[in-house]
Structure formats: C-alpha cells, structure tokens
Amino acid sequence: MGNLIKYEFRKSWSMKGIILVITAIFEVLFLIGVFMQKETFLAIGVTLLSMIAVCSVFIIGIFGIYTLSRDLNTKRSYMLFMTPNNSFKILGAKLIENASSIIVVSVCFVALAIADVSILAATYGEFKDLFEFINALLGESYYVDSYRFAMISAASVVNWISTVCLGFFAVIICATLLNGKKYNGFLSFCIFIAISICLSKLLGVFIDDGLDFNTTRVIIQIVYYAVVSVILYVASAWLMDNKLSV
Secondary structure, eight states: OHHHHHHHHHHHHHHHHHHHHHHHHHHHHHHHHHHTTOHHHHHHHHHHHHHHHHHHHHHHHHHHHHHHHHHHHSTHHHHHHTSSOOHHHHHHHHHHHHHHHHHHHHHHHHHHHHHHHHHHHHHOHHHHHHHHHHHHHHOGGGOOOHHHHHHHHHHHHHHHHHHHHHHHHHHHHHHTTTTTOTTHHHHHHHHHHHHHHHHHHHHHHHSOOOOSOOHHHHHHHHHHHHHHHHHHHHHHHHHHHHHOOO
C-alpha cells in the first residue's frame, strides 16, 4: 500500500507546488507591508493569505475527487486495477494521501498565521490591544484562544475530509450503479447534495445549533464526521470491488 500512497502523492505534487509558490508570494507582500510600513501591501497580503489558506484545503480535496473520477473513467483505471491490490487498498491510498495533505496544509497555514500574528503584535503594539478588545466584546462564550482555535480547526478539517469521502462515494456511484445511464454525473451530484443534507440533519440530533463554543459539541462533531468518513470509505470500496467494471 505504501507504493500506492507514493503514487498518489506524485500525482498531486505539481498542484501543491503551485499552492506553495502562490503562498510564498502573498507572504512576501505581507512582510513588505509590515517591515516597510506599507499599509496597502499589508492589507493585500493579509487578504490574499486568508483566501489562499481556505482555497488550498478546498482545492486539495476537489483535486482528490477529480483524480479518482479520472482514474475510473480513463485508461488509467485499467492500469490501476491491474495491480495486485484490492479496492480497499487503492481507495485507501487515495484517501490517506488526500486526508494527510489536507491535515498537513492546514497545520502549515495555522503555523504561518500564528507567526504572522506574532510579527504584527511585535511590530504594531496596537494589534495586540485590538485582539484583546475584540475578545472582550465577544465575551466568554465566543472568546478566541489557542485551545478553541485548535479544536474548531480540527473539527473543520475532519468535516472537510468527510466531505471528500462523500465526493469519492458519489464518483464511484456514477461509475458503478449509474454507469451508462443518461445524466449519471448530474444524478450522482444530486446524491452528493442529498446525503450531505441528511448527514447535517442527523448531526443536529446529537448536538444543538448554538454558536457559542462547547468542547463536548466539537468532540461530538469530530467523532461523528470521522465515523461518517469510515462508513463512506467502506461503502465506496465495496462498490468498487463488487460493481465496478474496468
């Protein structure tokens, strides 16, 4: 399985390299704004870094879904399934590569954000006062600290990984149960949306809809989406093993 994971990583190197270069450019703009007292560069840098942080995680997940779809619908599928590996290993390698990439990229952007905020606080003392003022306005229920930020970030990452797993599931349904049917792509997308809504409604059974931070609620979310990811992975691999024709 290790070779399969390496193979999946190689397929996404160029895309990740582009993200790295773009992030470096935006970081340079930010640093120019800080150290040369250029407020325009600072504002542009902060805005673009925030956008690339969110978009990178999104793009990596979508790229993983796209790669699976391409592998199932082109000659690549013949090469992939001719290897002595079952569907659980093939899909597992894709999921491990995509999930680990999402986690690593998320951690890197969090570390970069902490470093940049520290630079801002050290260079502009008023920024530190501003953060404290904002937290005072938010109150205890919405106070932002390292622990809460880490918990919410972890829940968001696990949630997105489960969404990628659902995307895998929809793509595999399109290639198996709906293969050859008219509008199969549209139908699988509708299935993706319908399951997403159902999963969200089901989560509401276990937790309330409050916006204030609650450790128990966040842990339930993490466990819930982790379990959903496992179920979707098993169901997807089973469909590949039993219903896929390549």
